[in-house]
Amino acid sequence: MPRPILATIHTAALVHNLTRVRAAAPDARVWAIVKANAYGHGIERVFDGLRSADGFALLDLAEAQRLRALDWRGPTLLLEGCFDARDLELCSRLGLWHAVHCNEQIDMLAAHKTQLPHRVFLKMNSGMNRLGFTPERYRAAWTRLNALPQVEEISLMTHFSDADGPKGIAAQLKAFDSVTHDLPGERTLSNSAGALRHGDLLAERSDWIRPGIAVYGSAPDFPEHSAAEWGLQPTMTLASRIIGVQNLVAGDTVGYGSSFTAQGPLRIGVVACGYADGYPRHCTTGTPVLVNGVRTRMVGRVSMDMLTVDLTPVPDAGMGSEVTLWGQSPKESVLPIDEIAQAAGTVGYELMCALAQRVPVVVE
Numbered sequence: 111m112p113r114p115i116l117a118t119i120h121t122a123a124l125v126h127n128l129t130r131v132r133a134a135a136p137d138a139r140v141w142a143i144v145k146a147n148a149y150g151h152g153i154e155r156v157f158d159g160l161r162s163a164d165g166f167a168l169l170d171l172a173e174a175q176r177l178r179a180l181d182w183r184g185p186t187l188l189l190e191g192c193f194d195a196r197d198l199e200l201c202s203r204l205g206l207w208h209a210v211h212c213n214e215q216i217d218m219l220a221a222h223k224t225q226l227p228h229r230v231f232l233k234m235n236s237g238m239n240r241l242g243f244t245p246e247r248y249r250a251a252w253t254r255l256n257a258l259p260q261v262e263e264i265s266l267m268t269h270f271s272d273a274d275g276p277k278g279i280a281a282q283l284k285a286f287d288s289v290t291h292d293l294p295g296e297r298t299l300s301n302s303a304g305a306l307r308h309g310d311l312l313a314e315r316s317d318w319i320r321p322g323i324a325v326y327g328s329a330p331d332f333p334e335h336s337a338a339e340w341g342l343q344p345t346m347t348l349a350s351r352i353i354g355v356q357n358l359v360a361g362d363t364v365g366y367g368s369s370f371t372a373q374g375p376l377r378i379g380v381v382a383c384g385y386a387d388g389y390p391r392h393c394t395t396g397t398p399v400l401v402n403g404v405r406t407r408m409v410g411r412v413s414m415d416m417l418t419v420d421l422t423p424v425p426d427a428g429m430g431s432e433v434t435l436w437g438q439s440p441k442e443s444v445l446p447i448d449e450i451a452q453a454a455g456t457v458g459y460e461l462m463c464a465l466a467q468r469v470p471v472v473v474e
């Protein structure tokens with residue numbers, strides 16, 4: 111029998127979340143973001159659940175090819191554009207739209223011999239200071255692109271640094287508006303947090319929204335809001351089983367470094383899941399976990415292949431009992447991935463993306 115760990119991708123939850131995000135921007139078209147192999151879920155595994163999206167956006171040409179191999183003929187956007195002049199060939203052949211964020215990418219386009227002109231998304235650095243033309247240089251870039259026979263249509267794009275937090279989007283929105291107000295072209299500004307939290311402000315400038323994390327059922331602004339509060343459902347469950355039980359007495363310790371000491375008699379379960387499966391090693395005693403759908407806590411350190419849980423709240427649990435590390439339990443209780451991420455000092459995004467290769471995955 112294989113080791114009992116298993117990840118499940120929930121198609122119905124993907125469908126539900128996409129509908130939920132659409133409702134936040136009812137007049138916008140939706141790019142489902144499937145970069146990083148669909149946030150660790152697997153592009154092929156989420157495709158059915160997300161096929162009603164208006165387009166897919168990602169970073170990697172290889173991932174775009176995988177979408178085309180699934181027979182996706184609709185809009186496909188490379189969020190960081192081309193990394194090399196040769197990439198433009200594939201963009202032409204596969205009909206990919208691509209971001210343009212620097213002059214070097216305009217040079218590549220100007221030198222490109224293409225049959226079909228390209229649709230590009232001109233990216234403004236409105237304050238994030240990652241990719242894009244500054245507001246001062248944006249119109250010159252637009253004018254240059256607009257003069258190229260290789261370019262068919264220019265859309266306008268920026269990305270917010272604080273859509274999920276107290277600083278908000280006002281300053282970046284002002285920078286974007288002041289430079290683009292009289293330019294033609296479709297606009298795309300919002301990630302999940304922008305769409306969910308600032309939908310009203312952004313409605314006029316949202317020809318397309320770009321939700322990623324919300325589609326995968328994690329709250330972009332946890333712990334201010336939980337996924338459930340946003341009406342989102344987990345799309346990935348990581349589950350395993352208890353493969354050992356120990357009965358401790360006061361003073362016994364658990365695991366490497368003896369970081370946990372039992373205060374009295376304590377039954378613990380040993381779970382077939384460790385950091386080599388993508389469960390974060392930074393989680394310590396107290397991290398929530400479900401056993402037979404009942405909430406309990408992890409105790410001691412996470413090791414490579416195992417972790418240990420307190421069985422006190424689930425006296426009937428034992429060898430073979432179901433353990434939910436995050437996601438949906440068979441008992442219909444939910445353990446939000448955001449709570450595990452918080453216990454590890456990170457975000458749900460990272461846990462999804464870090465699901466290890468060795469974990470078998472099923473789609474339901």
Ligand SMILES: *Cc1c(COP(=O)(O)O)cnc(C)c1O
Pocket residue numbers: 143145189269300301302303320321322323324330
């Ligand atoms: C990843 C990404 C998104 C999606 O962000 P979420 O926070 O996951 O919704 C949107 N736009 C760009 C440019 C991105 O790189």
